[in-house]
Amino acid sequence: MTDSDTEAVQLRRRRGTYATGRATQVKIIKAAVALFGESGFNASSLRDIAKRAGVTHSTLLHHFPTKAELLRAVLESRDQGDSILLADKAREGIPFLSALVTLMEHNATQRPLIELYATLSAEATAVTHPAHDYFVDRYEMVIEQNRRAFAQIKAEGLLRGGCDVERIARNTAALQDGLQIQWLLDSRVDMAACLREFLDGVLVKPLSELERCRPDDTAYITPSHQRL
Amino acid sequence: MTDSDTEAVQLRRRRGTYATGRATQVKIIKAAVALFGESGFNASSLRDIAKRAGVTHSTLLHHFPTKAELLRAVLESRDQGDSILLADKAREGIPFLSALVTLMEHNATQRPLIELYATLSAEATAVTHPAHDYFVDRYEMVIEQNRRAFAQIKAEGLLRGGCDVERIARNTAALQDGLQIQWLLDSRVDMAACLREFLDGVLVKPLSELERCRPDDTAYITPSHQRL
Structure with a gap:
């Protein structure tokens, strides 16, 4: 494997991670739109949003450490x-x-x-x-x-x-x-x-x-x- | 004490209770208006409303057994x-x-x-x-x-x-x-x-x-x- 092969593989891997990460974020934002809309921001918990998005609580916190940051997104x-x-x-x-x-x-x-x-x-x-x-x-x-x-x-x-x-x-x-x-x-x-x-x-x-x-x-x- | 005295006393007592009860209800409704307005119905708890109204949780439940009944009032x-x-x-x-x-x-x-x-x-x-x-x-x-x-x-x-x-x-x-x-x-x-x-x-x-x-x-x- 040449150096440039390694770089190409790494780049693909980074791109893959980015795309997966972005797809997860989009899923979370969509779930937050639905829950904030139905119940209000104050009454929605990050746990409920994670559940609705089909991701774990810790995955959600990885992308959006606070409810306010998720709201901004x-x-x-x-x-x-x-x-x-x-x-x-x-x-x-x-x-x-x-x-x-x-x-x-x-x-x-x-x-x-x-x-x-x-x-x-x-x-x-x-x-x-x-x-x-x-x-x-x-x-x-x-x-x-x-x-x-x-x-x-x-x-x-x-x-x-x-x-x-x-x-x-x-x-x-x-x-x-x-x-x-x-x-x-x-x-x-x-x-x-x-x-x-x-x-x-x-x-x-x-x-x-x-x-x-x-x-x-x-x-x-x-x-x-x-x-x- | 005649019978009619007793009745008059009882009536006054009932009226007093009614007036006190009504005053308590008004305090609770006022606190609920403020909290529902600020945080939304979904995010407000009966405990928070009791606290804001300056009454105990059980006094509030005596007047309004559920949050939905309080909302109606x-x-x-x-x-x-x-x-x-x-x-x-x-x-x-x-x-x-x-x-x-x-x-x-x-x-x-x-x-x-x-x-x-x-x-x-x-x-x-x-x-x-x-x-x-x-x-x-x-x-x-x-x-x-x-x-x-x-x-x-x-x-x-x-x-x-x-x-x-x-x-x-x-x-x-x-x-x-x-x-x-x-x-x-x-x-x-x-x-x-x-x-x-x-x-x-x-x-x-x-x-x-x-x-x-x-x-x-x-x-x-x-x-x-x-x-x-």
Whole structure:
């Protein structure tokens, strides 16, 4: 066996270990999403999560030494999912609103994650909760994104007169949260249609009409000729 | 001591016991509201609640033999509070919307109850949660109240054209829930102003203008001459 053979074998072995380790982490995170969502972070134990993931308690502790670290991994995995979707669809102004509606449709296929998010965000309003700062930051970020979108829509003359950008930015985020609770209680609730109803109310024309206009189409452009 | 003396003494004693018992129950319910709200129902133990209420574990069990029974008492106490306020203010149509805004202002003075409600409603989306049916029924009732109010407002010609009564009934409830989460995370959030912003968006005139019209005032009445 040459030196380079040994290196190749070691590399394969390291890669194998990494892949196995990553697969175990994913299993644990999935089990934690389900349990945190169903019972809450406070009521879930690492032992229960290990059992649900089908790994030993010590394997779980090897990957996540504390429940707070596991929580962080869970929240990061959820954020990655959202970012991929928003990055894919969202630009600014009207297309951002369309992306929000698409995200709502997507969320209706993600019950465990939505349950997790609803339960954690309520629990985490307690300042002592390990996810408190995460949720404070997350809401600031989400509302800031909305604020920027509505400010642009207003500049384009597409916001209904008298609407307050700050408040509708907040209301959009609030509505999404509240609709998710209703949908978790009754899966017949059409979250995307309800969000669209709200957005139609703050725009000069229904979102579906504004969506049909291409970026180069000037049909909905104000006299200032600002473009989407 | 005559027979009637004995009866009077016994009655006083019974009343005393009742009053003491009721005071103890109120203390326990208050402690449960705080703990369920902070940590969630699942993570709170009857021992912790007894400790917080300053009563022994066996005193608590005497009043509430199970955690589920204590939860029921907690939810009923919250409902009574809401009903008093809505019964006092709400009539139908526009005055009902005004009462919702007043309730939002009132809620901003009720942090423990709002925390409780936010945490429990999220936890209780799990079908196995003892408050699951309560929350399913509660949302149906709340949305039905909203639906009736908006249907009347529509009949009076005060609903903006194109608004869907069913969806805005849902959205109103969803918005209240979501705003409460934001307010719990940041108490500077003006929930009542945000709710008013939303309601203004679905009405033909801002709510404050419609509120100024008295029931006998026909200034905002449609040709059908229906009255508020």
